[in-house]
Amino acid sequence: MVQRLVRSSLAASIVLIATSSIAMAETGAGHFVPAVWTIAPFIGILLSIALLPLVVPHIWEHHYGKISACWMVIAAVLMYSSVPQGVSFVSAYGPEFFKTYEEYIAFIILLGSLFIISGGIYISGNLPGTPLINTAIITIGTLLASVIGTTGAAMLLIRPLMRANQNRSRQIHVVLFFIFLVCNIGGSLTPIGDPPLFLGFLQGIPFEWTLSLTPQWLFTSVILLAIFYVLDRVLIRQEKPLEGDQSRVSIKIEGGVNFILLLGVVVAVVLSGVLHFETVIPFFGLGEIHLQNLLRDGMQIVLAIISLVITSKAVRASNHFNFEPIKEVAYLFIGIFTTMIPALMILNARGGELGLNSPTAYFWITGALSAFLDNAPTYLTFLATAMGSLGITEAIDMTRSAGPESILTGISLGAVFMGALTYIGNGPNFMVKAIAESQGIRMPSFFGYFAYSAVILLPVFFLMTLIFF
Numbered sequence: 248m249v250q251r252l253v254r255s256s257l258a259a260s261i262v263l264i265a266t267s268s269i270a271m272a273e274t275g276a277g278h279f280v281p282a283v284w285t286i287a288p289f290i291g292i293l294l295s296i297a298l299l300p301l302v303v304p305h306i307w308e309h310h311y312g313k314i315s316a317c318w319m320v321i322a323a324v325l326m327y328s329s330v331p332q333g334v335s336f337v338s339a340y341g342p343e344f345f346k347t348y349e350e351y352i353a354f355i356i357l358l359g360s361l362f363i364i365s366g367g368i369y370i371s372g373n374l375p376g377t378p379l380i381n382t383a384i385i386t387i388g389t390l391l392a393s394v395i396g397t398t399g400a401a402m403l404l405i406r407p408l409m410r411a412n413q414n415r416s417r418q419i420h421v422v423l424f425f426i427f428l429v430c431n432i433g434g435s436l437t438p439i440g441d442p443p444l445f446l447g448f449l450q451g452i453p454f455e456w457t458l459s460l461t462p463q464w465l466f467t468s469v470i471l472l473a474i475f476y477v478l479d480r481v482l483i484r485q486e487k488p489l490e491g492d493q494s495r496v497s498i499k500i501e502g503g504v505n506f507i508l509l510l511g512v513v514v515a516v517v518l519s520g521v522l523h524f525e526t527v528i529p530f531f532g533l534g535e536i537h538l539q540n541l542l543r544d545g546m547q548i549v550l551a552i553i554s555l556v557i558t559s560k561a562v563r564a565s566n567h568f569n570f571e572p573i574k575e576v577a578y579l580f581i582g583i584f585t586t587m588i589p590a591l592m593i594l595n596a597r598g599g600e601l602g603l604n605s606p607t608a609y610f611w612i613t614g615a616l617s618a619f620l621d622n623a624p625t626y627l628t629f630l631a632t633a634m635g636s637l638g639i640t641e642a643i644d645m646t647r648s649a650g651p652e653s654i655l656t657g658i659s660l661g662a663v664f665m666g667a668l669t670y671i672g673n674g675p676n677f678m679v680k681a682i683a684e685s686q687g688i689r690m691p692s693f694f695g696y697f698a699y700s701a702v703i704l705l706p707v708f709f710l711m712t713l714i715f716f
Contacts, residue, residue, distance in 0.1 A: 279330070279331075279334060279592075280592060280593060280596040280597070281326065281329050281589040281592050281593060282329045283593070284325065285322070285325045285326055285329050285589035286586075286587075286589050286590045286593070287321075287325065288318045288319075288321045288322035288325060289322070289583075289587050289590050291586070292315065292318040292579075292583060292586050293583075293619065293693075295314055295318065296579065296670070296671065296693055297693030297694055298693075299311075299314065300692060301692050311579060314582075315578050315579050315581065315582030316582070318585075318586055319581070319582050319585045319586065322585055322589075326340055326588070329589075337533075341532075341533045342533050343588050343592055344533070345530060345533035345534040346534060347584050347585070347587075347588055349534065349540075350584070350623065351580065351581060351584045352544070353540065353543070354442070354580070354674060355573075355577050356544045356548060357396075357512070357516070358398055358573065358576060358674050358675075359551060359577075360512055360547040360548065361396070361398045361402050361509070361512060362402050362573045362678065363551040363554050363555060363573075364402075364505050364508045364512065364550065364551060364554040365399065365402035365403045365505070365509065366402070366554075366563055366566050366568040367502040367505040367508075367554045367555075367558035367562055367563060367566075368403060368501070368503065368505045368506065368562075368566075369501040369502055369562045369565045369566050370404075370406070370499070371407075371498075371499045371500075371501070371565070372497040372498040372499045374407060374410065374411040376411040376413075376414065376415050376421075377483070378476050378480045378483060379476075380411060381408070381411065381412065381421055381475070381479055382472055382475060384404060384407065384408050384411065385408070385424060385425055385428055385472065385475065387404065388400045388401070388403075388404045388425065388429035388433060389428045389429055389432065389468050389472075390433065391403070391429075391433070392428075392429055392430075392433030392434040392440055392441075393433060393434055393435065393436035393437045393439065393440040394437070394440075394513075395439070395509055395510075395512075395513055396434060396439050396440060396513065396516070397429065397430050397431060397433060397434035397441055397673065397675050398430075398674060398675045399509055399513070400433065400434075401425070401426075401429050401430045401678065401679055402675075402678070403509070404429065405422075405425060405682055405683070406566050406682070408421065408422075408425060409422075409683065409686050409688070415483070416486045416487070417482045417483075417485075417486060419688065419689070419690065419691065420475070420478060420479070420482065421479070422679065422680075422683045422688060423691075423696070423699055423703075424471065424474075424475040426667060426676050426679055426680075427471055427667045427700070427703070427704060428472070429675075430666075430667065430673055430675035430676050430679060431663060431664060431666045431667035431672070431673055431675075431676070432464065432467055432468060432471070432663065432664055432667060433464075434663060435457065435460045435463070435464040435659075435660070435664070436457055436458055436461060437457055437458075438452075438454055438457060438520065439516060439517065440457070440663070441662075441663045441666070441673070442623040443617075443622050443623050443626035443627075443659065443662035443663060444457050444659060444662075445516065445520065446623050446626060447626065447642065447659065448520050449520050450627070450642040451641055451643045452642050452646060453643065453646060457659070459652075460660060462715065463656075463660055463711055463715050466711055466715070467707055467708075470707050470710075471703070471704075471707060474703065501562050501565070502558050502559070502562045504557065504558075505554055505558060508550045508551075508553060508554050511546065511550045512546075512550055514546075515542070515543045515546035515547050515550070516543060518539065518542065518543065518546075519539045519540055519542065519543035522539040523539060524537065524538040524539055526538055567686065569685070571681070571685060572681035572682050572685060573678070575677075575681050576674065576677050576678050576681065579677070580671075580674070580677075583621075583671060584621065587620055587621065590620060591620065591621075591624050591625075591628070594616070594620075594625070594628050595628050595631075601632075603629075603632065603633070603636070604636075605654075605657075605716070606653040606654050606656060606657035607657065607716045608657075609629060609657035609661065610658070610660055610712060610716065611661065613626065613658050613661030614660075614661030614662065614664060614665025614668075614708070615661075617662045617672060618665050618668035618669045618671075618672040619669060619671070622662040622663070622665075622666045622673060623662075625662060626659070626662040629661075629662075630642065630645075633651070633654045633655070633658060637650075637651050637654070639651060653716070656715075656716075657716065660711075664704075664708060665704075665708070667700060668697065668701065669693065669696065669697055669700070670693055670696055680696075
């Protein structure tokens with residue numbers, strides 16, 4: 248039943264993109280739209296991530312990188328086959344490959360630097376995994392997510408949270424709510440919080456505008472934190488009593504210098520949105536490399552190297568730090584980014600034909616596709632769709648009147664909130680899953696996670712749309 252539900256939801260999302268695109272391969276490269284069958288590898292890699300860990304776990308564990316590479320090769324072959332006669336592959340797909348891989352490199356450098364730096368911070372002490380302590384840690388993470396980003400907050404707090412609950416027999420729900428709130432919903436209040444909002448900032452939306460999302464953020468966060476607290480209280484009563492003094496809470500932090508390095512990563516991200524160098528580096532006619540982006544990525548790499556050099560090995564050993572989680576994310580997401588290129592091209596070409604005309608519609612369609620596609624380009628696609636339908640040429644104009652602003656709110660919340668619906672909806676989700684599994688926690692499968700998230704999150708999102716849209 249769960250498998251049918253996920254397949255149906257995925258199929259519905261893809262159909263929304265593709266129904267008006269079948270066999271639409273134009274003769275000119277500038278108007279080229281891939282045929283619908285080119286999205287088959289994207290569906291294939293999603294189903295591989297969902298099914299293979301269940302069906303052949305040993306093969307998946309040792310060969311997930313090769314499986315991802317196979318889907319990339321199949322995708323490249325299908326894309327090559329879809330190019331009409333008289334149009335070169337490079338002119339049809341080259342700019343999309345350039346843009347996608349540029350985003351992937353920035354994505355993996357950000358995740359990698361935050362993963363390495365946060366792995367050098369060891370938070371210990373007496374942190375019993377009681378419902379109150381667990382709720383407090385997730386609340387702090389939800390607040391921090393908008394300050395140091397969802398990835399930064401997640402990488403900083405997931406290990407202390409797991410240590411606090413290491414003697415609990417039921418830990419999965421703790422990690423799930425951590426993903427819901429810290430890895431996704433918490434990052435709604437600033438452009439630093441989540442990549443879609445940062446891209447909106449780069450498009451001209453004022454930095455402080457995201458603070459207008461506070462009512463929806465607060466409403467959703469409070470409800471989910473309350474659900475978690477009640478659920479954790481119910482579950483802990485069914486377990487053996489925790490050992491040690493539960494009334495005394497103490498915290499000790501080692502490797503605190505890494506907090507400065509984390510701040511440096513945030514500064515690097517902000518600077519890339521503030522600085523605009525006139526000089527650009529053309530890349531074989533496929534796109535342009537901007538110096539501010541090179542500066543951002545370079546700063547993050549240097550900060551990660553500094554963290555590796557100055558942090559004692561004992562601190563990283565206490566954190567059980569290793570590179571396997573980031574390696575898994577890097578291998579799988581390069582496959583996801585590559586195979587989703589045709590789907591995003593179809594969406595960009597035909598998104599305006601979906602008939603969206605209300606904040607609620609934009610919230611749900613942006614969110615549904617963000618759960619399975621990268622939420623950053625999905626956000627940009629629907630921002631452009633909304634601006635085109637409203638006759639707006641500058642993104643800042645979306646914030647200057649009630650109607651367009653409400654649509655921008657729907658797009659922004661959909662991209663950020665519904666990234667929590669699947670493991671691949673946002674980069675930190677999969678990272679936290681990998682870290683939890685490396686610590687011996689048996690996380691739900693792709694389908695299992697989607698079932699949990701749908702049951703818990705969708706009613707809350709539906710209630711939020713009734714109240715705020």
